[in-house]
Amino acid sequence: MTQFDALCANDPELSELRTAIREFLAADRDEHGWEPAIDSWLARWDADFSARLAEAGFVGLTIPTEYGGRGLGHLHRYVVTEELLAHGAPVAAHWFSDRQFAPSLLSYGSDEQRREFLPVIAAGKLHAAIGMSEHDAGSDLAAVKTRASQVDGGWSLSGTKVWTSGAHLAHRIVVLARTSPLDPEHRHAGFSQFFVKLDSPGITIDPIVQMGGEHHFNEVTFDDVFVPDADVLGSIGDGWRQVTSELGFERSGPERILSTVTLIVAAIRALPDDADDGTAAAVGELFARMISLRQLSISVARTLASGEDAATRAALVKDLGTRFEQDSVELAADLLDRLDRQAPEAARLAELLATARLHSPLFTLRGGTNEVLRGVVARGMGVR
CATH class of the missing domain: 1.20.140.10 (Butyryl-CoA Dehydrogenase, subunit A, domain 3)
Known part of the structure; x- marks a missing residue:
């Protein structure tokens, strides 16, 4: 394969997959009547569409078959993603789970977490939100002030996250929080991640409505929310490395x-x-x-x-x-x-x-x- 061929992402296997997703989208739109949208991966939430897409084999492509996925590679997922966006399909419901949390679980999750969550992601039925940004910590995530303190059987989580897309509809939110005091000499140390149920006691979700009346952003407040040890994602104190790894999938x-x-x-x-x-x-x-x-x-x-x-x-x-x-x-x-x-x-x-x-x-x-x-x-x- 030449360097140019590699950049075309049109290998025979990928070309066959591209044809298959195009045929699915044409048939699904004809049957269900959705219209191509701007920014569909953020603003068009349709849980039924996500489930149909997954049933057709187009969600969880990089998840191993033992966890219910297709066991394919990042380029296969790239081709499907490209076609979904080009058609403006309503993909927001499963987007963050499939794009970021599945790779994070595969890299850092426990075997129990993988067996619990990955099959649901592959089925297009785990709806998740990202709990990174805060009012004083947007792009500078090292300034995050949300804290988690160890308690019997788990952690007590307190703080506020903002610009959390889909939190009002999601099942879980991955929260970046401090689990040890800030060290000014090592600002990126002492962070951990938690996979939090959004119906947990102590969580308040307030809408952030855009000028045009759209609601997909939210402010999420955690007031001494209990998070069991089983819902720690990865290792305590390793949150910064985990988050920066996730951002590679998000940004590219x-x-x-x-x-x-x-x-x-x-x-x-x-x-x-x-x-x-x-x-x-x-x-x-x-x-x-x-x-x-x-x-x-x-x-x-x-x-x-x-x-x-x-x-x-x-x-x-x-x-x-x-x-x-x-x-x-x-x-x-x-x-x-x-x-x-x-x-x-x-x-x-x-x-x-x-x-x-x-x-x-x-x-x-x-x-x-x-x-x-x-x-x-x-x-x-x-x-x-």
Whole structure:
């Protein structure tokens, strides 16, 4: 395989899988009537769709067969993820479980945790949220103040997490908390992770409603919440290493490039065949950037598939990808200005554009601000 072929991610096996997921999505949309959405991995929660997708074999692809998964690799999951996003499918219900918590359980979970949770993730029926960010600790997770104190049989958890997508609908939340006092000389030490039931006594979930009326973010408060020892994820005190490993999966996927792809594709398809040279140049710019970023993202997926560290390149994908997503909104708006406002598709395109503009400020924040990620890249290149 040439280097170019590797970046295309179109090996015969992957091509067959891509055809299969496309056929599933076309048939499922025809039967159930969902519409392609902007930012579908964050904003479109449909538990029934997730269950159907899993039953068809498209969730838990990297989970070993002994735990109910397909036992395939990161590139197989990449191809399926890419198609789900390109079609704007409603995938939010199972997204975080499949993307981050399954790999974390495989790397750090106990055998009991793997046997309890991985089959449910593979079935598309474990809905989970991420408990990392706080009001004074967004991209700087070392500033997290949520604490867990050891008690008889487990831990007492107190603190507040914010921007927790889907917490009001999820079953579990993975919480990063301090389990030992802050050492100013070693800010990343003393963290642990807990896989907390969201119906536990002492948890309050308050909605954060966006300007457009959408509700998928939440503030989650923990008031002396008891977490049994069985729900500690990994090792006490090793939370920072575990979290940074998870972030490689979060930052490098095609969702960092394709959140607006439904708008881009719809706008291009609506353009007249006799579009002028300026329009052709705008379309060419969009696709040139998208293809370049996709190839960078695929290179990270291949690195993860080989078991190597990809933190620096994952941060680069996230930085460049989310800036492209923001730029693409206005580039698509410029394309729409060239359309006949009376065209049948004009109203649908205007709706997609309005949603994309509302979501656009989020793109460069979630998963770490771009300024922080550039620091990650610089350190990875040896700059101090």
